[in-house]
Amino acid sequence: MIPPWLGIGLVTLAVPFTCNRFISSRDFRWFKNLRRPDWLTFEWAIPIIWTVVFICGAWSAYNVWQADPGSISTWLMMGFYLVVEIAISLYTVVMCKSRSLKIGTIIGGTGFFLGAILAVMVQSRSNLAFWLLVPYLLWSPVGTFVTWQMMQLNPLDV
Template sequence: MMIFIKHKYLLMIAAWMIITSVAGGLATEIGPWYFSLKQPDWKPPDWAFGLIWTIIFILSAAAWMIAFNNRPTRSQKISLVSLFVLNSVLNILWSIFYFRLHHPDWSLIEAGFLWLSVLGIMVVMWPIRKLAAFLMLPYLIWVTIAMCLNWETLVLNPGAY
């Protein structure tokens, strides 16, 4: 029975990872508007973003799997699923605001909620298994960096949105 449950979790987590990454990728439109923006000197090259997000999603999926395999309470399971769904919506919404609607101002505000959703996941994971919470740390760090990039883009491009 336990093997079946672990596979069920694996499929759910893999589906979350695939749906969120594909939807976020489809929402990301790098075109003339994006290339016209002045970027901070410290911005990573565009090709690095896909690699960074792949690593973050793999670590997040591993964290979720570790937490679910360490016998969380029903309430903790519901909280984690709810927070990961919320996180996915916020992740995709950021790309829509920034890349589709060309509103880095809206995406910066939204990124604060994205950051809080990652922190919330970590807080729920902490009592279940600290390793799971630590595996979410790169995601929190990356969202912090993305918020700084987003802010600097606003500063360097007044009126570009």
């Protein structure tokens, strides 16, 4: 049997890697050619930010698992972690495939609300699990706002 930390870690890696396999070089070029807000000077840091967010999310899930390993309610929470991660991972794929910043903004906002619901759910299980979701809850609105701003700068790509 695989240890919980490894299973959670593998799922955390598998979801975004699987989703990103559907992005073609043409999709990526579309996204790279979009105009960005002048104040977006930290775009180079976005992959680092997302790496931290995913690590914190996995660590949060592990803490919830450790609080009540194997119970039905814990499995349901693990399922909700998966739903949030899928929403996060679909943002880029669906936005690039549809070539729609509006869809990206909607998915980003939805992901934030799902993450907020998850944070409220896990707080009763583990304070640490809750606090480990805070980086996502802080970053998600920023990323969604950037996408919304890009929508204003690229009206043909709404």
